[in-house]
Amino acid sequence: MSRSEVSYLEGRQPHARERRLVFRNIDRVGWSTALSDYLADGGYEALKSAFGRPPADIVDEVKRSGLRGRGGAGFPTGVKWGFINPQNPKPVYLICNADESEPGTFKDRYILHQDPHQLLEGMIISCFAVGAHLAYIYIREEFPEGARILERALAEARSHGFLGKNILGTGFDLEIYVHRGAGAYICGEETGLIESLEGKRPYPRIKPPYFPAALGLYMCPTIVNNVETLCNVKHIIRMGGEAFARLGTPGNTGTRILCVSGDVQKPGYFEIEVGKITMGELLNDLCGGPKPGRNFKAVIPGGSSAKVLRAGERFRIKRGDEQVEIGLEDIPMDFDTLMSCGTMAGSGGVIVLDDSRSMPWVLHNINAFYSHESCGQCTPCREGSLWMEKITGRMIAGGGVPADVATLNSVADQIAGRTICAFGEACAWPTQSFVLKFREEFEACTDPANLAQPANPEREAQRRYLHPA
Amino acid sequence: MDIPRELAERIDEAISHYPVMKRSAALPVLHLLQEHFGYLTANAVEWTASRLGLEPINIHELVTFYPGFRQTAPGRWHIRVCRTLSCAMAGSHDLMDRLCRLTGIDRDSTSHDHPFAVSPDGRFSIEFAECLASCGTGPVCLVNDDFHEKVTADRAEALLQHYAQ
Ligand SMILES: Cc1cc2nc3c(=O)[nH]c(=O)nc-3n(C[C@H](O)[C@H](O)[C@H](O)COP(=O)(O)O)c2cc1C
Numbered sequence: 004m005s006r007s008e009v010s011y012l013e014g015r016q017p018h019a020r021e022r023r024l025v026f027r028n029i030d031r032v033g034w035s036t037a038l039s040d041y042l043a044d045g046g047y048e049a050l051k052s053a054f055g056r057p058p059a060d061i062v063d064e065v066k067r068s069g070l071r072g073r074g075g076a077g078f079p080t081g082v083k084w085g086f087i088n089p090q091n092p093k094p095v096y097l098i099c100n101a102d103e104s105e106p107g108t109f110k111d112r113y114i115l116h117q118d119p120h121q122l123l124e125g126m127i128i129s130c131f132a133v134g135a136h137l138a139y140i141y142i143r144e145e146f147p148e149g150a151r152i153l154e155r156a157l158a159e160a161r162s163h164g165f166l167g168k169n170i171l172g173t174g175f176d177l178e179i180y181v182h183r184g185a186g187a188y189i190c191g192e193e194t195g196l197i198e199s200l201e202g203k204r205p206y207p208r209i210k211p212p213y214f215p216a217a218l219g220l221y222m223c224p225t226i227v228n229n230v231e232t233l234c235n236v237k238h239i240i241r242m243g244g245e246a247f248a249r250l251g252t253p254g255n256t257g258t259r260i261l262c263v264s265g266d267v268q269k270p271g272y273f274e275i276e277v278g279k280i281t282m283g284e285l286l287n288d289l290c291g292g293p294k295p296g297r298n299f300k301a302v303i304p305g306g307s308s309a310k311v312l313r314a315g316e317r318f319r320i321k322r323g324d325e326q327v328e329i330g331l332e333d334i335p336m337d338f339d340t341l342m343s344c345g346t347m348a349g350s351g352g353v354i355v356l357d358d359s360r361s362m363p364w365v366l367h368n369i370n371a372f373y374s375h376e377s378c379g380q381c382t383p384c385r386e387g388s389l390w391m392e393k394i395t396g397r398m399i400a401g402g403g404v405p406a407d408v409a410t411l412n413s414v415a416d417q418i419a420g421r422t423i424c425a426f427g428e429a430c431a432w433p434t435q436s437f438v439l440k441f442r443e444e445f446e447a448c449t450d451p452a453n454l455a456q457p458a459n460p461e462r463e464a465q466r467r468y469l470h471p472a
Numbered sequence: 473m474d475i476p477r478e479l480a481e482r483i484d485e486a487i488s489h490y491p492v493m494k495r496s497a498a499l500p501v502l503h504l505l506q507e508h509f510g511y512l513t514a515n516a517v518e519w520t521a522s523r524l525g526l527e528p529i530n531i532h533e534l535v536t537f538y539p540g541f542r543q544t545a546p547g548r549w550h551i552r553v554c555r556t557l558s559c560a561m562a563g564s565h566d567l568m569d570r571l572c573r574l575t576g577i578d579r580d581s582t583s584h585d586h587p588f589a590v591s592p593d594g595r596f597s598i599e600f601a602e603c604l605a606s607c608g609t610g611p612v613c614l615v616n617d618d619f620h621e622k623v624t625a626d627r628a629e630a631l632l633q634h635y636a637q
């Protein structure tokens with residue numbers, strides 16, 4: 004397989020600590036979305052080798068790779084595929100989740116806009132493995148150019164016999180279509196996505212019984228995977244599951260793309276081996292550290308739904324057989340460690356906040372997102388997300404009362420665990436963690452002494468939490 | 473409803489992508505109609521419903537749910553500024569204020585159900601959008617289908633001028 008040397012655009016070179024697999028062609032000099040570029044680089048060779056093997060073999064290869072979903076939950080992909088009952092008489096569908104809408108996440112965008120054939124190759128292999136003959140790419144509406152690029156790539160793939168009937172003479176048939184969303188975050192939740200793809204409001208379905216692998220699109224077994232996950236499948240077939248599993252750390256294999264935004268010198272995307280770098284290395288070495296004169300105050304490590312981590316906080320994690328205590332900057336960026344630190348790796352979106360930020364203001368921005376995006380099916384989520392927004396809104400406007408801090412927390416507590424879909428947790432976790440870890444800021448901005456007019460200059464330090472950063 | 477032939481063909485093509493259930497074509501058909509007419513009227517809703525063999529309510533409930541569908545006419549250039557955290561920290565709310573001031577748009581007239589406002593000359597309309605998945609290059613915005621990055625408030629005027637021609 005010819006895989007030529009790659010050079011990158013000026014100012015966009017990958018950091019030395021990166022390991023570019025899925026993002027190999029992002030910002031590449033002389034690279035376009037055309038099939039000819041992809042073929043010249045050894046494209047669709049992995050597909051050809053996959054076709055030479057029984058589908059069950061491909062599923063085993065993906066199981067061996069240890070690949071975990073990159074969309075948010077980190078569920079093992081091979082295990083998910085294994086849930087498709089081979090004896091099931093219904094058609095099987097595959098859906099690529101290209102809704103990318105978790106705040107802080109910006110990785111699928113680049114794959115869709117710069118390397119569409121990598122995604123298609125991964126999808127075709129995955130469809131072959133699970134026996135799907137019809138697949139959709141559910142792409143968010145705000146990627147109009149991405150949708151056009153995908154349409155063109157699909158047409159090229161069809162005309163080269165990578166799609167359609169009897170693909171490459173194997174007897175395998177597959178059609179893939181692009182389906183555009185319409186600006187609703189909840190369409191990223193896989194069962195909401197499926198409802199949306201059926202032409203309905205994207206109201207998530209309750210699990211059980213509606214696990215997509217059993218009762219998905221049109222009530223048939225359906226695999227939903229994230230864009231990055233499906234791209235990884237191509238590399239697993241290209242290099243072998245065991246070689247893939249040697250990347251990263253045990254249980255947290257391969258690479259993943261971390262997206263860093265907020266208060267760092269050099270925000271951006273970085274493809275790293277999972278767990279091979281720490282939060283501190285990511286923020287200081289890859290992202291250039293805090294802005295001049297500033298210090299890190301907090302990090303939201305896996306998209307805005309992930310619980311916030313506070314600088315100076317100590318975490319107890321297991322290292323080998325030992326319990327060790329580590330600080331924020333020592334956390335290796337992998338699924339399991341972030342979970343034992345009480346948060347999650349989620350979608351890979353790392354949002355950094357420095358000491359210029361008011362945490363009530365930050366939380367209010369997040370709350371406004373969730374109250375706007377709640378689908379409204381479940382009372383705790385619909386009403387609770389709105390109340391959390393109202394409370395943080397009046398807090399930062401100077402209209403809060405001391406009881407608001409406890410009320411805010413109790414509203415969040417009454418959402419998590421009481422809803423149809425995981426949006427309930429997603430909207431409760433920010434409030435729960437912000438109030439727990441930055442209580443003094445919430446208390447300061449609801450303390451009548453701080454709200455007294457005219458302003459008491461000695462209270463300025465406290466009053467700053469009232470104002471937008 | 474006057475559906476030109478070319479649009480009708482694109483709609484037929486879109487429907488053919490859903491061999492299992494025609495209803496699945498609801499969003500694509502609405503997108504095509506909105507692209508052509510600028511927004512979705514009650515007529516468009518009824519037309520879509522009958523084209524897909526559904527009741528109008530089945531389509532109306534989509535138009536009212538999805539923020540991507542509009543029930544009133546936007547400006548010639550419809551601007552969507554990212555409201556969410558990383559862009560807000562990079563100054564997207566200042567950008568929104570500046571754009572409104574420069575275009576003479578009064579956002580006080582907006583609400584959850586009427587999220588955007590149009591400039592007096594009809595050239596621009598503006599609304600906030602939630603995270604546009606480019607948080608590392610904020611503030612970001614969409615102008616119709618064009619995506620713009622690092623649009624701080626001081627670049628607002630140049631952005632508008634680009635479309636004023
Ligand atoms: C509220 C909510 C929003 C989600 N948004 C996305 C999204 O934008 N993109 C995505 O790939 N997964 C998203 N997910 C996760 C999906 O439900 C699903 O787990 C994922 O697409 C599975 O793919 P994976 O196993 O490859 O990660 C979201 C989940 C929830 C609860």
Ligand code: SF4
Nearest residue numbers: 378380381384422424
């Ligand atoms: S938890 Fe929220 S988003 Fe999920 S189904 Fe219930 S109301 Fe909808």
Ligand code: FES
Nearest residue numbers: 554559604606607
């Ligand atoms: S916060 Fe603006 S693009 Fe994500």
